[in-house]
Amino acid sequence: MLRVGLAGLGAVGLEVARRLEQGIPGLTLAAVSVRDVSKAQSKVAKIGAEIPNVALTELPQHCDVIVEGLPKAPFAEIARATIYAGKVFMPLSVGQLLENWDLIDRAKETGARILVPTGALIGLDAVRAAAEGDIRSVTMITRKPPGGLEGAPYLVQNNISLHGLNEAKKVFDGSAREGARGFPANVNVAAALSLAGIGPDKTRLQIWADPQVTRNTHRIEVDADTASFSMMIENVPSVENPRTGKITALSAVAMLRGLTATLKVGT
Numbered sequence: 001m002l003r004v005g006l007a008g009l010g011a012v013g014l015e016v017a018r019r020l021e022q023g024i025p026g027l028t029l030a031a032v033s034v035r036d037v038s039k040a041q042s043k044v045a046k047i048g049a050e051i052p053n054v055a056l057t058e059l060p061q062h063c064d065v066i067v068e069g070l071p072k073a074p075f076a077e078i079a080r081a082t083i084y085a086g087k088v089f090m091p092l093s094v095g096q097l098l099e100n101w102d103l104i105d106r107a108k109e110t111g112a113r114i115l116v117p118t119g120a121l122i123g124l125d126a127v128r129a130a131a132e133g134d135i136r137s138v139t140m141i142t143r144k145p146p147g148g149l150e151g152a153p154y155l156v157q158n159n160i161s162l163h164g165l166n167e168a169k170k171v172f173d174g175s176a177r178e179g180a181r182g183f184p185a186n187v188n189v190a191a192a193l194s195l196a197g198i199g200p201d202k203t204r205l206q207i208w209a210d211p212q213v214t215r216n217t218h219r220i221e222v223d224a225d226t227a228s229f230s231m232m233i234e235n236v237p238s239v240e241n242p243r244t245g246k247i248t249a250l251s252a253v254a255m256l257r258g259l260t261a262t263l264k265v266g267t
């Protein structure tokens, strides 16, 4: 059995916990790291009773695989602990991976693996395949309800107000790296896309605050020597955190399942 640990039990962590509790062949929920055990326990009864709640830095001692579903601030703590311990690290705060890039070299030394789920996005299988050839351009266009973008550092730093918006407004146009830095709770998907394709500096990103949309919408356009493709996903917001699409947690579950599956489909 592979022992899974969950760092954070919000929209991502709680759903992954529920699915593990229901049973996934070859995987067991071994430990969690949460701030409020009683809050977690009201949703997954075994937490704190049979499943230990431990400090973030201790989680890797109890587990083979860690799924990270934290805000930006504690990311580095769990990422470092997991990678230094040579375990499998599955981050959802992918933008923070770009900010802690030294961890890739450290993982090569310790034997750790960093597996990034497709998350709230689509089509990273095709982008990875195209990257084996020559990709000319990758562009992502994200549309979110203005409320979902409120408080983003880029908006604050540039005095961009979304108050009373009644038509779509482009609030960012730049590289995936700059976008992930300026909107750390909003476009981890752009960081993942960039890692699958041509990197965070060449991947272009537009972010629109759009009062007409109720779902977080991401469109990808890729031009490569092997194929040109465009794909769009409209994410249903999760109950625990409306900024996070429901499919994000399920993407991590699908990736976990793939760790032990006999038959695995997709690149």
Ligand SMILES: NC(=O)C1=CN([C@@H]2O[C@H](COP(=O)(O)OP(=O)(O)OC[C@H]3O[C@@H](n4cnc5c(N)ncnc54)[C@H](OP(=O)(O)O)[C@@H]3O)[C@@H](O)[C@H]2O)C=CC1
Pocket: 007, 008, 009, 010, 011, 012, 013, 033, 034, 035, 036, 056, 068, 069, 070, 071, 072, 074, 091, 092, 093, 094, 118, 119, 120, 121, 184, 185, 186, 188, 189, 192, 240, 241, 243, 244, 245, 248
């Ligand atoms: N890659 C992708 O496609 C996507 C990535 N994301 C990203 O994934 C991450 C998780 O998202 P989501 O689940 O919605 O986030 P939530 O805000 O719903 O949950 C975060 C969880 O982390 C807990 N937490 C905060 N600080 C600590 C700490 N120091 N130790 C332990 N637990 C802590 C919170 O606890 P408490 O409730 O007590 O504060 C909460 O349970 C975010 O960075 C988000 O931006 C989101 C969507 C798509």
Ligand SMILES: O=C([O-])CC(=O)C(=O)O
Pocket: 120, 184, 185, 186, 187, 188, 189, 190, 216, 217, 235, 243, 244, 245, 248
């Ligand atoms: O859920 C989404 O649509 C994407 C998201 O928040 C992120 O990438 O951080």
